Amino acid sequence: MRSKYDHNHDVTHANESLSPEADAMQEDARLRQMLAAYGQPDRLEPPPGATARVLASLPDLPPAAAAASQRRSARLLVLLRAAVLAAVLMLVALGSWGIFVDSAGVARLFGDTAGGVSYVLLTLVLLAKPLVLALLGPGAAVLAAMVLAFALLAWAWWLLVRQAPLAQPTGAGL
């Protein structure tokens, strides 16, 4: 007489002869059969164009190539920033030379200061002079006092902002 476990034993025995993939497929089929008795799984159609959307959202490059490209972009960005900073520093250096050392010096790099770019540069240097001299005129002590005053004002400003009794609005129509 075969017990109810004999069948399982047979199955187990039979499974031993199957490859893992075939075994998994067989178990999957059995599970589906059992679920089908309860009308499960209730299959739903995927949303239209889901595959296309997912594919479109994936990067064109494989991960290794994408990482390399990102590294290249980051390097380029650093170089670009350095170039912009260098350009600004160079402009400030040229301007400082014109304003503090030789007003016609920068202009003479581009001509005889009588016309063209040279004339425009000389005009810009002369235009900048009253502004720079008025700002720097009071001297280093006053400038240092201004920086200190700025820090203290910023502190007072922050105190006022931080201690204000304010809240997020709750009413409708906001």
Place this chain on the structure above:
Amino acid sequence: MNMRIDRDRRRQVCGWLLVVALVLLPGVVYAQEGALVVSRGEQVVGDVATIQRHIRIEGMVQGDVTSWFGSIYIQGTVAGDVVSYGGSITLDDGARVDGSVLGMGGEVQQHHSARVAGQLIGDAFIGKQMTASLLNVADGQHSTPTAWLHYVLVSVALCGLVLALAALSMLIWPHRITRTSEVLLAMPWRSLLLGLLTTLLLGTLLLFGALLLALSLVGLPLLLVLVLLAHLPYVYGLVSLALALVRRVTEAQQRRVALWAVVLATLVLFVPVVLVAAISTLLSAALFYLLASAGLGAAVLSRGGVLVPAVPAMGR
């Protein structure tokens, strides 16, 4: 606990005293009266720079001579350049300038025996008359009928610009401006103080920004744009103040106020600023910043109209 409160209060009082002192300090530092004279035989090592103060050089200046709204008269020697914004430059008999001369918005007169080694540059690149008019309006000089006409034209243009910006602000950010006005009504003194502090901080930052732009030379034309942009928050502040006034006067409990009422209130606030400019530009600017700073402070407190008072001022 009481000690902690006392300490906080002491700290706050010290802070306010410091703020008042700092507000008064620049006026003391930059106060300049009478003409600056370098007498015959006198020698100045370095530059000579003034704001709204005339300069008379009879001796020798080793550096540059520059002035904002001050005339420059030279009979001596200047080793550097001579530049004036809005003031006239006179190179009299025996004057010698080793650098260049630039007169912007003012007349440049040169005696036939006066020598300029560099260039003598006018302001033809902007338009001499226009530059002179704008600088005269900025300097508060309305001595001739033409100057008055320029003042009126500039005033009308400014009023139109401010009203257009006010209407635009109300159309774009009606809720934000409403919340800002609520904060202003709930905390008027805190808003005003914060606005004035913001003005001082912004002014200082603008000065350093201007210095950098001037040093870069090519950035100098951007300065005007920077100054204009820095004033946009003040228009927002003025509109917020106008809305707060409308709500206070009409006891309006509802959140929505008619656009025309706000624009009209903005005009009522701005017209005195323009009128005072006829007497003193400095006073007019002070009035404008005082008025707009209250709204600006409320805007900062409300994080640009995002937050509202924890205890609303209206409808309590």
